[in-house]
Structure formats: structure tokens, C-alpha cells
Amino acid sequence: MARTPDTDTTTGEPRSGLGRLRRRLSPPGIPQDDRSRARLVLDTLVLHLHPARIPAPTLRWTYTWGLGGLAALLLLLLVATGVFLQANYTPAAPDAYLDVLDLRSDVWFGDLIRNIHHWSANLLIVVAVLHLLRVFLTGAYRPPREVNWIFGVLMLLLVLAANFTGYLLPWDQLAFWAITVGTSLLTYIPLVGDRLASLLLGGPEVSGATLLKFYSLHISVIPLSLFALMSLHFWRVRKDGGLTLPRRVDEEPEEKPERVTTIPHLVRREAVWALSWLAAIVVFAAFVAAPLEGIADPAVSPNPAKAPWYFMGVQELLLHFHPFVAAVVVPGIVIGGLLLLPFLDVDSASVGVWFRSRRGRSLAAMAAGLSLALTPAWVLADELVLDWAGLLAGWPAVVANGFVPLTVAVVVLAALDRWVAWSLEGTVEERVLFVVSFLFVALVVLTVIGIFFRGPGMELTWPWAIPAAH
Numbered sequence: 157m158a159r160t161p162d163t164d165t166t167t168g169e170p171r172s173g174l175g176r177l178r179r180r181l182s183p184p185g186i187p188q189d190d191r192s193r194a195r196l197v198l199d200t201l202v203l204h205l206h207p208a209r210i211p212a213p214t215l216r217w218t219y220t221w222g223l224g225g226l227a228a229l230l231l232l233l234l235v236a237t238g239v240f241l242q243a244n245y246t247p248a249a250p251d252a253y254l255d256v257l258d259l260r261s262d263v264w265f266g267d268l269i270r271n272i273h274h275w276s277a278n279l280l281i282v283v284a285v286l287h288l289l290r291v292f293l294t295g296a297y298r299p300p301r302e303v304n305w306i307f308g309v310l311m312l313l314l315v316l317a318a319n320f321t322g323y324l325l326p327w328d329q330l331a332f333w334a335i336t337v338g339t340s341l342l343t344y345i346p347l348v349g350d351r352l353a354s355l356l357l358g359g360p361e362v363s364g365a366t367l368l369k370f371y372s373l374h375i376s377v378i379p380l381s382l383f384a385l386m387s388l389h390f391w392r393v394r395k396d397g398g399l400t401l402p403r404r405v406d407e408e409p410e411e412k413p414e415r416v417t418t419i420p421h422l423v424r425r426e427a428v429w430a431l432s433w434l435a436a437i438v439v440f441a442a443f444v445a446a447p448l449e450g451i452a453d454p455a456v457s458p459n460p461a462k463a464p465w466y467f468m469g470v471q472e473l474l475l476h477f478h479p480f481v482a483a484v485v486v487p488g489i490v491i492g493g494l495l496l497l498p499f500l501d502v503d504s505a506s507v508g509v510w511f512r513s514r515r516g517r518s519l520a521a522m523a524a525g526l527s528l529a530l531t532p533a534w535v536l537a538d539e540l541v542l543d544w545a546g547l548l549a550g551w552p553a554v555v556a557n558g559f560v561p562l563t564v565a566v567v568v569l570a571a572l573d574r575w576v577a578w579s580l581e582g583t584v585e586e587r588v589l590f591v592v593s594f595l596f597v598a599l600v601v602l603t604v605i606g607i608f609f610r611g612p613g614m615e616l617t618w619p620w621a622i623p624a625a626h
């Protein structure tokens with residue numbers, strides 16, 4: 157047999173994974189049939205995305221929970237269903253609404269495909285956030301993976317933008333008013349806010365021009381950027397040496413972990429995971445319809461008028477802080493903090509260990525518990541007792557009602573952090589874990605309060621007392 161530099165000189169086997177694969181699928185002298193050719197094409201595709209071999213520990217289910225792969229699957233499903241939807245859609249008012257009605261009743265499987273698109277888009281937000289959380293809790297964002305973490309944060313922002321622009325497209329009351337509330341947040345950005353809002357809206361308020369703008373962003377710029385970033389994200393996973401290796405708290409890092417072939421070990425798991433989720437989403441979408449209210453009516457505002465659910469945390473903050481602080485300063489600190497995280501916490505000793513250490517686990521649970529108690533307590537106190545504007549009469553509103561309460565909240569968190577550092581002897585990485593866990597639970601609590609506990613006039617109320625939307 158002819159030997160090439162790609163061939164092992166002692167065994168005659170090709171050196172590269174793909175070479176070995178080709179050889180296995182088409183041994184010399186045996187003609188390839190169509191099946192093996194199709195298999196070769198599929199395998200080649202898989203090996204463009206994955207290395208030929210991976211460390212066996214990264215297959216551990218309870219490490220990644222398959223969340224990154226699920227996010228990728230949802231993105232593909234959204235494109236597939238989106239292409240179908242846009243073939244039956246006119247981005248103009250009122251045609252958009254009539255098209256959606258048509259889709260629900262007259263187009264073959266139109267309703268099902270719309271439901272799949274809607275639920276997958278919402279699920280993608282949840283899955284991307286959970287994936288971020290798993291990467292954070294296993295310390296997998298630390299060098300050399302900091303660039304990939306930043307790509308991830310940008311992807312999450314794009315996923316939110318994709319959902320937000322898509323929200324308007326059915327042109328019903330829910331869409332119209334949620335986007336009106338959502339875009340009004342932009343106007344609180346100093347100097348450029350009003351201009352930015354009217355640039356995005358294509359005028360002073362939500363109109364047919366906004367629908368056209370949102371549609372073009374939704375079907376071109378945002379998905380194209382998302383897919384470009386996703387390619388970079390996957391490429392970086394390989395460039396950074398594959399996934400971080402999972403470890404239990406008391407396990408030493410393995411120098412040379414066992415390696416297994418991607419085909420079939422990883423691919424088989426991915427296929428089962430993807431098919432199970434596809435089946436679950438289709439069944440769910442067959443039974444649970446995506447919401448559609450009456451046609452958008454700028455003259456009739458629902459009460460309460462709420463932003464889309466993923467911005468309800470910010471809308472809840474608006475009820476407690478001056479709008480500049482709630483809609484600009486706090487989101488700015490959160491996004492900036494996320495981008496800076498891998499540079500604040502660089503100790504790589506615990507990478508791959510859930511919650512860093514045994515003490516880390518207790519600290520994360522403690523932070524979650526404290527946040528579960530303190531966040532609703534703050535909301536109630538601010539609603540019933542605190543009156544910053546009255547207390548600091550004569551001060552500019554943005555200070556009295558914005559920076560002062562924000563400083564109080566930061567001081568409370570800083571005091572808790574000092575307590576973790578001094579009394580519990582927490583390390584930097586455990587303190588970062590404590591603070592981020594506290595803030596994450598606070599965001600979830602605020603979102604839940606905004607969605608379920610705010611009724612007419614955005615007053616606090618019980619979920620069952622909120623009138624159902626029609």
C-alpha cells in the first residue's frame with residue numbers, strides 16, 4: 157500500500173480521524189453503495205462541527221445538560237418554521253393580523269407551525285439563560301474561554317432582540333402594547349434615547365413603519381448575526397481545547413482523561429436528545445396555541461399594559477426606581493458585569509466543578525435563600541412604607557428616587573459580600589458565586605412579581621385576581 161505523510165508508517169492506517177473514517181466506510185476493493193456514501197456525507201458534516209475524539213468525561217450528562225446543543229436545535233427549528241411563516245405574511249397593518257388569522261384557519265398546518273415557532277422562541281430564552289448559568293456555575297467562562305463567554309453574552313442579547321422584534325409581528329393588541337411599553341424604556345437613555353426610540357419605531361409611536369422595521373430586523377439582520385456568532389461560538393469551543401472537563405468536588409483534575417470517538421458516542425446522544433425535544437415541542441405546540449388577541453388598536457390601551465415577559469423584571473424595577481436608573485443604569489451594570497465576569501474571576505483551579513467547592517455550594521444556596529426573602533421584602537417595603545421622594549424632598553428625582561435607593565441596595569449587597577469574605581472566609585471565586593447567585597434570583601423574583609402579581613394600574617395583587625386578557 158502507498159504510504160503518504162497522512163498514513164501511520166507502522167499500521168498503514170490513516171492518521172486523521174476523517175481519514176480513518178473514510179477508510180472504515182469504504183475499505184479498498186469494496187464499491188461504495190448509496191447508503192455508505194450518505195453515511196460518509198453525514199459523518200463528514202458531524203466531524204466539521206466536532207473533533208473526531210472527545211474526552212469521555214465531557215459526555216457526563218449532568219455536566220452540560222445538553223443545553224448548548226438544545227439552543228442550537230431551537231435556532232435551526234426557528235429558521236425552518238420562520239421561512240414557512242414569512243411565505244404567508246405581509247409586514248403591513250392590518251394585513252399582518254389578517255395573515256395570521258388566515259394562517260390559523262386556512263393554511264395547511266399553519267397554526268401548528270406558528271405555535272412551534274412561538275414556543276421555540278420563548279423556550280430559547282430560557283434555555284440560553286440556563287446554559288449561561290451552567291457555564292457560570294461550573295466556572296467554564298474563565299481563560300481561555302473568556303472570548304467565547306463574550307460571544308455567548310452577545311448571542312443572548314440577540315436572542316432577546318429576535319424575540320422582541322418577533323413579538324410585534326402578529327399585530328394584535330398584546331403585540332402593539334407590549335412593544336409600546338418595551339420601546340418606551342429606550343427613551344430614558346439620556347441625550348440619545350428619544351432619537352433612538354423614534355429611529356427604531358420609524359416615527360413617534362408604534363405604527364405600520366415600526367412593523368416593517370421590526371420585520372426586516374427579525375428576518376435578516378438578527379438571524380444572520382446570530383448564526384455568524386454561533387459559528388464563531390462553536391469554532392471557539394474547539395479552539396479552546398473542547399469543553400471544560402467536569403470534576404466532582406473532591407476529584408483531582410485528570411491529566412489524560414480517556415478519549416472516545418465522537419461517532420457514535422456523542423452523536424448518538426445528540427440525536428436522541430434532539431429527537432426527543434423535537435417530539436416534545438411538536439406535541440406541546442399541537443395542544444397549546446400561541447396567544448393572539450384582537451387586532452392592534454392604538455386607541456384602546458389594556459390595563460395593565462405589560463412588556464414581554466422577559467422584560468418584566470425591568471418593568472418591575474421601573475416601579476421602584478427612577479426610570480433612568482431602572483431602564484439604563486441597572487441593565488447597563490448587568491450587561492457590563494456579565495461581559496467583565498471572566499476578567500474578575502480568573503482562578504482556574506475549580507473549573508469544571510459545580511459551585512466551585514463544598515462551601516461554594518452552601519454559599520450559592522444561602523444567596524438564593526436570602527434573595528428569595530429580601531427581594532419581595534424590598535418590593536413590599538417600597539410599595540407600602542418607603543417614600544424616597546418625600547424623604548429627600550428638594551433633591552433631583554433621579555438622585556432621590558434613583559441613585560439613593562440604588563446605593564442602599566448596593567451597600568446591602570456589599571455588606572453581605574464582606575460577611576462572606578470575613579466571617580465565612582470565602583475566596584474571590586466563592587464571593588463572585590455568592591453575589592451573582594443573589595442577583596440572578598433577584599431578577600427571577602422581580603420577573604415573577606411583574607408577570608403574576610401586578611394587576612390593573614400595575615398594583616400588587618394576587619395572580620388569580622388579575623382579569624384574563626381577551
Ligand code: HEM
Pocket residue numbers: 220222223224225227228231284285287288291296297301304305306307308309311312315386389393398399400
Ligand atoms: C443561542 C445561544 C447559544 C448556543 C446555540 C450555544 C451553544 C453552545 C454549545 C453547543 C456548546 C457546547 C456544549 C455545551 O456546553 O452545552 C457551548 C459551550 C459554551 N457556551 Fe454556549 N451557546 C449559546 C449561548 C451561550 C451563552 C449565553 C453563553 C454565556 C454567556 C455561552 C457560553 C459558552 C461557553 C463559555 C462554552 C464553553 C463551555 C465549556 O467549555 O464547558 N453560550 N455553547
